[in-house]
Amino acid sequence: MTIRTRLLTRADVKRQLLSRARLTDKDESDYTEEIGICPIVELLELCELIKKGRIKASLISFREGMQAFQDSLVRRGEVIIVELDQNCLAHSLFEWDDHAVTGLWPPAANRQVSPTRSVRRLLLRPSKQTWWDGDIYAEAEAIYKSIEDL
Amino acid sequence: MPMSDIILDTKVLADFLAQFFCTAQRGHAYFAKRDTITRELARKINQIVRWHDANLIIVDEESYPGKVIASTFAFVEIARKWSDISSDRFTIEQMASFIEQSPEWFVIEPVDENLVLVFSDVPADVLMEYGKTRTLEWADAVHIATAFGRGDNSLLAVTDREMRRVDILQGRLI
Numbered sequence: 010m011t012i013r014t015r016l017l018t019r020a021d022v023k024r025q026l027l028s029r030a031r032l033t034d035k036d037e038s039d040y041t042e043e044i045g046i047c048p049i050v051e052l053l054e055l056c057e058l059i060k061k062g063r064i065k066a067s068l069i070s071f072r073e074g075m076q077a078f079q080d081s082l083v084r085r086g087e088v089i090i091v092e093l094d095q096n097c098l099a100h101s102l103f104e105w106d107d108h109a110v111t112g113l114w115p116p117a118a119n120r121q122v123s124p125t126r127s128v129r130r131l132l133l134r135p136s137k138q139t140w141w142d143g144d145i146y147a148e149a150e151a152i153y154k155s156i157e158d159l
Numbered sequence: 160m161p162m163s164d165i166i167l168d169t170k171v172l173a174d175f176l177a178q179f180f181c182t183a184q185r186g187h188a189y190f191a192k193r194d195t196i197t198r199e200l201a202r203k204i205n206q207i208v209r210w211h212d213a214n215l216i217i218v219d220e221e222s223y224p225g226k227v228i229a230s231t232f233a234f235v236e237i238a239r240k241w242s243d244i245s246s247d248r249f250t251i252e253q254m255a256s257f258i259e260q261s262p263e264w265f266v267i268e269p270v271d272e273n274l275v276l277v278f279s280d281v282p283a284d285v286l287m288e289y290g291k292t293r294t295l296e297w298a299d300a301v302h303i304a305t306a307f308g309r310g311d312n313s314l315l316a317v318t319d320r321e322m323r324r325v326d327i328l329q330g331r332l333i
Contacts, residue, residue, distance in 0.1 A: 049270055049271060049272065049274075049275070052272070052275045053274075053275060054297075056279050057278075057283075057297040057300070060282075061283050062283075071279060072279055075275055076276075079272065092270060092272065093231045093235070093270040093271070094269035094270075095261075095267045095269065097231075098231045098234055098258055099258045099259050102255075110251060110252050113241060113251055117235065118235075118241060119239060122239070124232075124239065124297075127235055127238075128232065128270070131235065
């Protein structure tokens with residue numbers, strides 16, 4: 010049996026954290042064949058948009074939504090939050106030739122690219138470390154091509 | 160002596176790495192006042208490095224001075240502005256090796272779900288000394304949240320004027 014993976018977009022995260030209809034009481038016996046891949050940067054960006062007043066919601070509702078998100082979908086393993094840790098940084102920030110570093114990875118190490126987009130690219134960069142199916146990196150690139158970053 | 164980690168922002172981290180790979184000899188010689196590394200910051204870093212060198216076997220918890228900290232995000236920012244920030248003072252290979260195997264006294268903090276709620280506590284705007292409100296960039300807010308995440312005693316070494324005006328950081332800037 011194959012479990013599909015799916016990119017959680019900024020819109021998905023907003024809906025999940027701020028919607029009153031978010032799933033918090035799903036029955037443990039409910040089964041999903043899909044795992045959501047949520048880059049950490051989408052959570053930070055949603056929070057920042059609320060702080061800057063570009064999304065009408067309170068920080069209290071954001072925090073409550075975040076807590077419910079962690080306690081439900083994340084706890085049940087239905088969503089994986091992809092984090093920028095030391096291991097991810099070491100593998101994604103550089104170009105490698107076998108075990109030797111040959112340079113910085115241009116799609117992320119580029120000041121023409123916003124910090125948000127750099128981090129998203131690092132998180133989703135396909136490598137031996139990534140385990141999800143499909144080309145989530147390409148999907149994210151297509152979705153955020155025309156969306157303004159912070 | 161209370162433990163107080165020191166969190167470095169992007170520019171301070173770059174100046175730290177420049178000394179680390181040159182005059183400070185990867186921590187085997189002293190850090191000194193230069194660029195954004197103030198005399199007080201250099202003293203504190205040297206204290207941390209020496210303590211960890213001296214306590215490799217026997218740990219004296221009473222005098223534990225904390226660690227030097229930077230967010231993974233600070234390294235991304237250095238990479239994004241590589242030529243301007245590194246200024247040929249250290250190489251890409253050196254930065255890669257540092258990330259791969261940082262010293263025991265240095266912690267590279269992740270940008271993870273624990274950071275999100277702390278990040279929500281960082282203000283969006285700051286009031287400057289001349290009375291005008293300025294926006295705090297989210298990239299700067301990540302460094303501040305990283306400091307919050309390291310506890311109430313942690314100190315923050317920052318260069319950005321807006322960051323230095325954040326109320327809740329007063330008394331924690333170095």
